[in-house]
Amino acid sequence: MVFFVRSAEQHICPVCEHELFVIGSRSRIGRKPTSERVTYIIRRLRCKGCGKIHHELRDLLVPYKRYEAECLEAVLSQAQTSDVAADESTLYRWHIWFKACWQYWVNCLSTIAARTGNPVEPLSVPSPSALQRIGHYVGQEAGWLARVVRPIVHSQLWVHTRFAFLSAIP
Numbered sequence: 514m515v516f517f518v519r520s521a522e523q524h525i526c527p528v529c530e531h532e533l534f535v536i537g538s539r540s541r542i543g544r545k546p547t548s549e550r551v552t553y554i555i556r557r558l559r560c561k562g563c564g565k566i567h568h569e570l571r572d573l574l575v576p577y578k579r580y581e582a583e584c585l586e587a588v589l590s591q592a593q594t595s596d597v598a599a600d601e602s603t604l605y606r607w608h609i610w611f612k613a614c615w616q617y618w619v620n621c622l623s624t625i626a627a628r629t630g631n632p633v634e635p636l637s638v639p640s641p642s643a644l645q646r647i648g649h650y651v652g653q654e655a656g657w658l659a660r661v662v663r664p665i666v667h668s669q670l671w672v673h674t675r676f677a678f679l680s681a682i683p
Contacts, residue, residue, distance in 0.1 A: 515552045518571050521566045524558055527667045543573070543586025544580045546587065548598035572659040576671055586658040590644060614672070615643040618661050622650040628668075 517538075524533035540551045558571045573581045584597045588604055589611050597604070626633045635651055644653065652658035665671050 514549070515554065517554045518556065518569055520569055522572060524567075524569070526560035526562060526565065526567070527669055529562040530559060531560050533558035533560055533567060535568070537567070541568075541570070541574065542579065543582065544599075546581075546584050546597045551581075568601075570666075572663060575658065575662055577661060582656075582658045582662065586655070589658070609682055611643070615647060618665060619646050619650065619674070620667065621665045622647075624647075624662065625651065625664050625668055 525531070526533055527578065534555050536559045537557045538554050538556060541555050543551045543553055545551060553571065553574070555571075558567045559565070560567070560644050560652070564625055566569070573583060573593075575582050575585060577581060578585060580597070580599065580603075585607055588597055624634065644657075647661060648657060651657050663679070
């Protein structure tokens with residue numbers, strides 16, 4: 514299956530807020546809960562101001578993850594993990610990734626809310642659950658992971674996982 518991703522939104526650079534224009538496209542593989550591979554043709558956009566290149570991802574994709582957000586969300590929410598066709602080591606890595614990132618995401622969401630002039634009141638009683646803390650900012654309904662990812666990516670706060678390729682050889 515191949516899908517072309519094209520947004521009707523006006524694209525603004527999240528770095529310098531100049532207009533973005535299309536310079537090409539590339540394919541991005543995603544996996545459904547059944548492990549079925551789906552190819553998304555996503556547009557590459559260049560900023561007229563700073564010259565940075567951005568990719569137009571759909572909300573159902575998480576940067577640097579192969580499975581769609583729906584799969585990750587189902588496993589992380591402890592709901593219907595048997596419906597996701599992934600091996601146990603993949604599920605384990607998702608939990609480790611979430612444990613490493615959730616506090617950072619809460620801090621990012623808090624910062625973004627304060628920057629936009631819509632600060633969120635802190636919880637009266639600290640919640641022991643990471644999902645409840647995140648849900649305080651984005652809600653706990655289905656699609657919560659996409660609602661976490663989008664503002665963090667657009668604020669240039671998403672931590673990428675490609676550091677191994679950036680090290681210099683002495």
